[in-house]
Amino acid sequence: MPAPQFFLGRQPIVGRQRELVAYELLFRTSHENSASVEDDVVASAAVMQHAFSGLGLQSVLEDKLGFINLSAPLLCSDVIEILPRERVVLEILETVELTPAVIERCRALKAAGYRLALDDVIRFDEAQKAILPLVEVVKLDVLAMQARETEQLVRALKPYGVKLLAEKVDSTLQRDFCHELGCDLFQGYYFARPTILSGKPVQPSAMLLLKLLSQVAADADTQDLEDTLKHAPDLTVHLLRLVNSVAFGLPRKISSVRTALTLLGRAQLHRWVQIMVFAQQSSTHTAADPLVQTAAVRGHLMERLTQTLRPGDELLADRAFMVGMLSLIDALFGKPMEDVLKPLNLEDTVHEALLNRGGWIGYLLRLVEGIELADRNVTLTLLxxxxxxxxxxLNRLQIEAMSWAGRLGRDEEA
Structure with a gap:
């Protein structure tokens, strides 16, 4: 059976000189360049999860803007505020009714620094007139209009100073016509079909995700949040990718789960967990992944070994835990270790230990791996x-770590 994958569509948006300006990120369920969207909330949440914590923002957008579709529930939810305002354009779907409450929400988002766009516009009415002062981009559905209708709409919108994006442009004739009308941006099959980005999904433990959500909502201590995340290597990898996506140009490298939590902040953490919950497309979850269990055992064992050998050095213990827990992410994500580590911005000693098993922490990791292989000669030599x-x-600490990680499986069964 082929390994499961997640898929993300990415279609270029270009300027008047065909220069690449942005990408629209699209929900996809396969390598086929189409999608049947049954739930706009789930689709948009999946796009955000895949782009920001699944693949990593830099891999998806490079240095361009990202247009992300929002239905009314997500638009009015504060979970979208985890998105980095300098990197995204919030695209209001044509299905969103432009009520006074929605307009007020858009006003707040604009005040917070977000850019807004209206999607699939084919007419100009009073509700749109009320929201236009808050909007930066209006996307014109040129396929749904006659040339005369498009011309009239452009003429009506020009005085408002918005950027006009001609979308669904699929011929030279349409492109030239919209260019002559003065459209600023263009998107469609004429320029490029969406490319499909994919990766291996890593579903976090449902119970741990809900536990983390309740902890964040209750403003639990950072130590409690860290303890929960230490049971979930998959969630921690998502967290690290997210931190690097939303905090572009980090002031320092990440050496522990605590550092990642501190850099992200409570409000952003709460929104991220909500997005992860939104993106769960099934209420049925299997027991904990054995790979995740093994990674959790490694992390706790390396933490306890460090506490035993270097008592009082909690920073080193934190780093050892992270190395142990992330030491299987190449298998978890189905990619080479170097490729997975590249966007995580890990501290040098953590990176060296994971990539080359180098340094003191890397030495501990080799010892732990030797124990797993039941290779007594390797274990005794490293010991x-x-x-x-x-x-x-060593045996006592290993049993302790196995017992500690075993609670993850019991939580899942509950």
Missing amino acids: GGLENLSLDT
């Missing part, structure tokens, strides 16, 4: 390089 650590102590 000999560590003072004050006996085989009995």
Whole structure:
């Protein structure tokens, strides 16, 4: 059976000189360049999850803007405020009724620095007139209009100073016509069909996701949040990618789960967890992934080993835990370790330990891997390089780590 994948469509938006300006990010369910959207909320949440924590913002958008479709529930939810305002354009779907409440919400988003766009516009009415001062881009559905209607609409919209984007342009004739009308941006099959980006989905534990959501809502201590995330390597990888997506140009590298939580902040963390919940497309979840269990055991064992060998150095213990927990992400994501690590901006000693098993933490990881392989010779050889650590102590800490990680499976069954 082929490995499951997630899919994300990305269609270029170009300027008057055909220069690449932005990408629209589109919901897709396969390599086919189409999608049947049954739930706009789930579709948009999936796009956000795949783009920002599944693939990573830099991989998806490079240095361009990203247009993201929003239905009314997401538009009015604060979860979208996790999106980096300098990198996205919030595209209001044509299905959204432009009520006074929606217009007020758009006013707040604009005041917060977000750019707004109206999607699939084919007419100009009073509701649109009320929202135009808040909108930066109006997308004209040229396929749904006659040439005369398009010309009239452009003439009506020009005085408002909005950028006009001609979408669904699929011929030279349409392109030249819209260019002569003065449209600023263009999108459609004439320029490029959407390309399909894909990756291996990593579904977080449903129980842990809900637990994390309740903890954030209750303003739990950072230590409690960190403990929950330590049971979920999959969630932590998403968190690291998200931190690097929303905090472009990080002031420092990430060395621990606590650092990632601090850089992201509580409000952003709450929104991210809500997006993850939104994006769950099924209420049925299987028991914890054995790969995730093994990663959790590694993380806790390396943390306890560090606390035993270097007592009092909690920063080093945090780094050791992260290395152990992330040491299987190449298998988790089905990609080479170097490719997975590239967008995570990890601290140098963490990166070196994961990529090359180098440094003191890398040495610990080799020891833990030797234990898993039940290779007594490797274990004893590596153990000999560590003072004050006996085989009995190592076995005791391993059992403790297995018991600690085992709670993840019991939570899932509950």
